[in-house]
Amino acid sequence: MYAALTLFFFMCLTASTHADHHQPCHAPNMTGFMSVMSMKGEMKAYGAFTYDSMGKKLRFRSNESSATNASHSMDLLMFFEEGIFYEIESKNQSCVKKTLHCSMHPLDIPDDATFSTKEHSGSAAIEGEGLQLDVWTGSMPDKKGHYSMSVTKGCLPVFTFYFTESTSFLFRTMEIENEIKDPDLLAVPSFCLGQPVEDTPEGTVNGFLNEFV
Numbered sequence: 001m002y003a004a005l006t007l008f009f010f011m012c013l014t015a016s017t018h019a020d021h022h023q024p025c026h027a028p029n030m031t032g033f034m035s036v037m038s039m040k041g042e043m044k045a046y047g048a049f050t051y052d053s054m055g056k057k058l059r060f061r062s063n064e065s066s067a068t069n070a071s072h073s074m075d076l077l078m079f080f081e082e083g084i085f086y087e088i089e090s091k092n093q094s095c096v097k098k099t100l101h102c103s104m105h106p107l108d109i110p111d112d113a114t115f116s117t118k119e120h121s122g123s124a125a126i127e128g129e130g131l132q133l134d135v136w137t138g139s140m141p142d143k144k145g146h147y148s149m150s151v152t153k154g155c156l157p158v159f160t161f162y163f164t165e166s167t168s169f170l171f172r173t174m175e176i177e178n179e180i181k182d183p184d185l186l187a188v189p190s191f192c193l194g195q196p197v198e199d200t201p202e203g204t205v206n207g208f209l210n211e212f213v
Contacts, residue, residue, distance in 0.1 A: 022115035032176035102207030
C-alpha cells in the first residue's frame with residue numbers, strides 16, 4: 001500500500017501538464033475532520049479542524065474518544081500571519097505559546113506550488129462515482145522534501161502527502177463544510193491570554209507539520 005502511495009506521488013511529480021497558466025487556488029473557510037498517518041501505517045492523529053482562510057488561522061483538536069488509536073493527543077491553535085501558535089490543554093486550563101517558524105500546512109496550497117495534473121478518483125465514466133481533483137506539487141526546502149496536494153475544483157483539500165528525508169505523512173480531510181461553525185475556536189482561550197512566548201531551543205523549527213514528527 002505504501003509503495004503504491006509513493007509511486008503515485010512521484011507520478012504526480014513527473015506528470016506532464018498542458019496548463020502552465022494554472023495559478024494555485026486558496027481554500028475557503030472550512031470545518032471538518034482530518035487524519036494524519038505516517039507512511040509506515042501509524043495513525044498519528046485524528047480530529048476536528050476549523051480553518052479561517054482570510055485570517056490564516058487554524059484550530060486542530062485530536063479526538064481522544066475516536067477508535068483510531070492515534071498516537072498524538074493535541075489541541076493546536078495556529079496564527080500563521082502572526083507567526084504564533086498555542087499548544088492548549090483545556091482539561092487543566094493551561095497552554096504553551098510558541099513562535100511559529102513555518103507556515104506550511106495541508107489545508108491551503110502554497111503560492112509557489114506547481115500544477116501537476118488533473119485526475120479522477122473513482123470513475124470518470126460512471127455518473128456520480130468519481131471526483132475530479134487538481135494535483136499541486138512543490139518542494140520543502142527546510143525539510144529537504146516534497147509535497148503533493150490533491151484538491152477539488154472548489155479548492156477543498158482531499159489528500160496531502162509530505163515526503164522528507166526522515167519521515168513521510170499523509171493528511172486526509174473528511175466531512176468538510178464551507179463555514180466556520182464556531183468562531184470561538186479560533187480565539188485565544190481566556191486562560192492563555194498574557195502567556196509569554198516560550199524560548200525556542202537552538203536548531204528547533206516550529207510548525208504545524210513538526211507537531212506530528
